[in-house]
Amino acid sequence: MDEKEFFSELEALREGRMRLSSSTLKERNDALNLVSDALEKNKDWIFSENRKDIEKWKDKLSESVLKRLLFDEKKLAGVRLGISDVVKLPDPVGKVTEKRELDEGLVLQRVTVPIGTIGMIFESRPDALVQIVALAIKSGNALILKGGKEAERTNRALFESIREGLSSSPLGSSFLIQIESHEDVDRILKLDGDIDLLIPRGSNEFVRKVMANTNIPVLGHADGVCSVYVDEFANLEMALEIVIDSKCDYPAACNAVECVIVNGKVKDAFLPMLGEKAREMGIVLHLDESARDVIDGAPLKDSDVGREYLSLEMNVVVAKSVEDAVLYIQKHGSKHTDAIVTDSIESWRYFSSHVDSADVFWNASTRFADGFRFGLGAEVGIATGKIHARGPVGLEGLTTYKWLLSGHGDVVSPYTSGVKKFHHREIK
Amino acid sequence: MDEKEFFSELEALREGRMRLSSSTLKERNDALNLVSDALEKNKDWIFSENRKDIEKWKDKLSESVLKRLLFDEKKLAGVRLGISDVVKLPDPVGKVTEKRELDEGLVLQRVTVPIGTIGMIFESRPDALVQIVALAIKSGNALILKGGKEAERTNRALFESIREGLSSSPLGSSFLIQIESHEDVDRILKLDGDIDLLIPRGSNEFVRKVMANTNIPVLGHADGVCSVYVDEFANLEMALEIVIDSKCDYPAACNAVECVIVNGKVKDAFLPMLGEKAREMGIVLHLDESARDVIDGAPLKDSDVGREYLSLEMNVVVAKSVEDAVLYIQKHGSKHTDAIVTDSIESWRYFSSHVDSADVFWNASTRFADGFRFGLGAEVGIATGKIHARGPVGLEGLTTYKWLLSGHGDVVSPYTSGVKKFHHREIK
Numbered sequence: 001m002d003e004k005e006f007f008s009e010l011e012a013l014r015e016g017r018m019r020l021s022s023s024t025l026k027e028r029n030d031a032l033n034l035v036s037d038a039l040e041k042n043k044d045w046i047f048s049e050n051r052k053d054i055e056k057w058k059d060k061l062s063e064s065v066l067k068r069l070l071f072d073e074k075k076l077a078g079v080r081l082g083i084s085d086v087v088k089l090p091d092p093v094g095k096v097t098e099k100r101e102l103d104e105g106l107v108l109q110r111v112t113v114p115i116g117t118i119g120m121i122f123e124s125r126p127d128a129l130v131q132i133v134a135l136a137i138k139s140g141n142a143l144i145l146k147g148g149k150e151a152e153r154t155n156r157a158l159f160e161s162i163r164e165g166l167s168s169s170p171l172g173s174s175f176l177i178q179i180e181s182h183e184d185v186d187r188i189l190k191l192d193g194d195i196d197l198l199i200p201r202g203s204n205e206f207v208r209k210v211m212a213n214t215n216i217p218v219l220g221h222a223d224g225v226c227s228v229y230v231d232e233f234a235n236l237e238m239a240l241e242i243v244i245d246s247k248c249d250y251p252a253a254c255n256a257v258e259c260v261i262v263n264g265k266v267k268d269a270f271l272p273m274l275g276e277k278a279r280e281m282g283i284v285l286h287l288d289e290s291a292r293d294v295i296d297g298a299p300l301k302d303s304d305v306g307r308e309y310l311s312l313e314m315n316v317v318v319a320k321s322v323e324d325a326v327l328y329i330q331k332h333g334s335k336h337t338d339a340i341v342t343d344s345i346e347s348w349r350y351f352s353s354h355v356d357s358a359d360v361f362w363n364a365s366t367r368f369a370d371g372f373r374f375g376l377g378a379e380v381g382i383a384t385g386k387i388h389a390r391g392p393v394g395l396e397g398l399t400t401y402k403w404l405l406s407g408h409g410d411v412v413s414p415y416t417s418g419v420k421k422f423h424h425r426e427i428k
Numbered sequence: 429m430d431e432k433e434f435f436s437e438l439e440a441l442r443e444g445r446m447r448l449s450s451s452t453l454k455e456r457n458d459a460l461n462l463v464s465d466a467l468e469k470n471k472d473w474i475f476s477e478n479r480k481d482i483e484k485w486k487d488k489l490s491e492s493v494l495k496r497l498l499f500d501e502k503k504l505a506g507v508r509l510g511i512s513d514v515v516k517l518p519d520p521v522g523k524v525t526e527k528r529e530l531d532e533g534l535v536l537q538r539v540t541v542p543i544g545t546i547g548m549i550f551e552s553r554p555d556a557l558v559q560i561v562a563l564a565i566k567s568g569n570a571l572i573l574k575g576g577k578e579a580e581r582t583n584r585a586l587f588e589s590i591r592e593g594l595s596s597s598p599l600g601s602s603f604l605i606q607i608e609s610h611e612d613v614d615r616i617l618k619l620d621g622d623i624d625l626l627i628p629r630g631s632n633e634f635v636r637k638v639m640a641n642t643n644i645p646v647l648g649h650a651d652g653v654c655s656v657y658v659d660e661f662a663n664l665e666m667a668l669e670i671v672i673d674s675k676c677d678y679p680a681a682c683n684a685v686e687c688v689i690v691n692g693k694v695k696d697a698f699l700p701m702l703g704e705k706a707r708e709m710g711i712v713l714h715l716d717e718s719a720r721d722v723i724d725g726a727p728l729k730d731s732d733v734g735r736e737y738l739s740l741e742m743n744v745v746v747a748k749s750v751e752d753a754v755l756y757i758q759k760h761g762s763k764h765t766d767a768i769v770t771d772s773i774e775s776w777r778y779f780s781s782h783v784d785s786a787d788v789f790w791n792a793s794t795r796f797a798d799g800f801r802f803g804l805g806a807e808v809g810i811a812t813g814k815i816h817a818r819g820p821v822g823l824e825g826l827t828t829y830k831w832l833l834s835g836h837g838d839v840v841s842p843y844t845s846g847v848k849k850f851h852h853r854e855i856k
Binding site: 330350373403 | 446449450528530534536543544624625639640643645647663666669670673674676677678758769776778780781782784785786787788789790791792793795796797801802803813814815816818819820828829830831832833834835836837838839840841843844850852
């Protein structure tokens with residue numbers, strides 16, 4: 001889209017956003033149902049556009065990526081089910097999270113509201129486009145989104161269908177903008193005044209680039225360097241099962257384990273078990289010197305430390321104590337998800353209070369770090385920052401709040417002079 | 429401080445931070461009392477250093493700034509009272525804000541934790557230094573702080589006394605660093621990995637500079653361009669009282685009104701009242717053309733629109749409707765605090781749902797926008813961003829959360845394969 005066109009759409013978005021942000025839950029749910037119907041109605045066109053994308057890329061992409069790119073009857077059913085799930089979720093906006101009478105008749109409320117405009121940049125999966133639009137509508141947020149270039153035609157068809165569906169909603173569709181080019185992305189990174197939050201989903205390198213090149217707050221994570229620490233008081237069978245699940249359930253996931261930290265006191269017992277199972281599962285182990293005293297494997301190179309493999313490879317290091325393990329995680333982890341396997345409540349207490357990650361798990365697989373598994377109803381992404389939402393982020397992460405104060409002509413000067421005093425009475 | 433010295437203090441802070449972030453409430457409250465005692469013990473030294481600062485600056489600064497710079501027996505009593513108030517506040521960390529059993533025996537908790545390290549840069553008031561240190565200790569956050577150069581000797585004396593007090597606490601004092609030079613400030617703006625949140629308090633220009641030159645999240649506000657809208661259904665006596673209080677209670681405050689928007693239907697009745705009172709109070713009015721049809725005053729120049737006067741000056745503009753007033757605020761306000769005066773609940777509903785500011789007030793002075801008046805117990809600052817805390821920010825704004833999951837060897841693969849299902853049962 002050229003610059004003039006973009007800014008004219010942006011002007012329309014500013015108006016559409018105001019209407020959307022003050023809409024009722026019913027208006028937003030009705031809009032979601034209209035979107036779902038329009039996708040069903042336009043499905044043949046969407047499928048045919050998707051076949052053209054696949055045709056174009058089929059020699060250049062791996063089979064697993066092509067599988068994610070595919071948008072067929074089954075994927076459509078999935079996204080429509082997703083929309084109806086989002087319709088069923090409670091309204092994330094308009095919730096009163098604090099209510100307090102400051103003085104007689106002067107009532108303060110803190111109420112959740114949409115953030116405003118979200119900028120979302122994501123990779124090839126076209127079903128993600130629909131999911132993101134649904135979450136934005138439900139939470140009352142305007143959305144500027146860019147999908148992966150591999151799904152260009154599919155995304156266009158999906159987006160046009162969504163706008164068509166919204167055209168019969170009183171909310172309209174001007175609160176949605178789809179962009180496609182790198183120039184468009186560079187442009188939105190500069191829109192501090194219009195975009196309130198950026199959510200980039202893609203390669204680590206891409207997310208890091210976004211974070212470094214914008215003053216807009218960014219929600220997400222560049223790295224998912226997760227560890228499992230096997231304590232001296234661990235049930236070793238359990239530890240093995242957790243490590244293997246954390247790696248093998250989905251090795252390319254951000255919540256897959258990349259480093260196993262083994263307490264020195266149990267290394268002689270645990271490492272042979274791990275070595276055997278790793279061979280069986282085809283996991284390549286990168287072992288530090290102390291681990292190589294016990295089993296064979298590739299030596300851990302400096303460049304491997306803190307690496308996110310996203311495949312059937314992982315580091316194995318030996319720690320003297322839980323304190324040592326925590327220091328290792330603080331230094332080489334990415335504040336995403338870290339687990340301890342132990343039967344000692346003292347070890348858990350130390351680990352959970354000192355590991356500074358979004359998710360800290362006890363005797364459970366790192367793969368549980370997920371919005372659906374956490375019961376958040378939906379997942380916007382996983383954030384490793386400290387500000388705003390953290391860990392798996394649900395709809396709540398797309399809201400902020402405002403303070404509403406209602407009085408009867410109340411002025412501050414009598415409080416300044418001491419004639420009046422606040423009584424600050426909480427209202428349930 | 430030279431670079432080497434700075435990084436050696438930073439190394440110590442990283443360790444001190446870990447100990448602090450996992451400390452008990454009693455340890456933190458004890459530390460606060462030690463700080464308070466040390467200030468009392470060292471007061472003669474602190475007062476004498478303060479006299480040297482004042483001596484140095486007395487010909488260069490206005491009387492009101494010198495008043496803020498003064499640190500005497502009365503100010504000391506104030507900061508010690510402030511510390512004892514902070515001791516009494518409930519623990520902001522360790523609160524369980526969600527608790528859910530995902531499946532039999534697999535329990536998820538969301539627990540509040542300190543953010544980590546706060547970077548605070550503020551202006552001349554030395555009492556602010558003590559207040560900020562107290563809030564940081566209470567919330568378990570490490571702190572890198574820089575005070576104003578005018579209070580250099582006072583701040584050093586205060587800081588040294590605080591460290592002295594903390595030396596007998598098990599928490600130590602290495603989680604606090606004081607910096608002084610501009611080079612130090614430039615250095616901390618780059619410390620993405622160490623500083624989790626920056627809180628700049630000072631001139632608009634300074635805050636904007638910080639925001640533009642760092643990738644660290646910033647909490648605060650550059651501008652406080654607050655409006656009061658006098659609706660067609662306003663009680664005009666009440667409107668006048670609110671406008672005058674919003675301006676005159678403390679004209680230099682960020683929550684003082686800078687623009688009065690008057691509905692056209694009441695301008696003939698309201699503006700003469702406002703004009704007379706403004707003359708009486710010495711307020712200079714900048715009037716748009718429509719307002720000048722009714723009363724005399726300086727014509728509103730383009731460069732005055734959206735201006736933060738911070739003095740006894742303000743703009744007066746006429747709006748056709750509440751919709752019009754909202755659009756004006758969206759365009760020229762700074763998302764800080766905006767008030768409507770009206771007896772119509774419809775006007776309030778429209779105004780409160782469409783004005784996108786942190787604080788939206790009904791029939792009350794903009795000057796109520798304040799952490800103490802809101803009953804937050806303490807005020808870290810006022811934020812106009814949308815992410816994390818918004819409006820007046822209390823101790824809660826210095827916390828984030830982590831997710832703790834505890835299981836009994838739970839792995840994800842049976843859920844992936846469909847053998848097991850989550851039951852997501854909320855635990856009260």
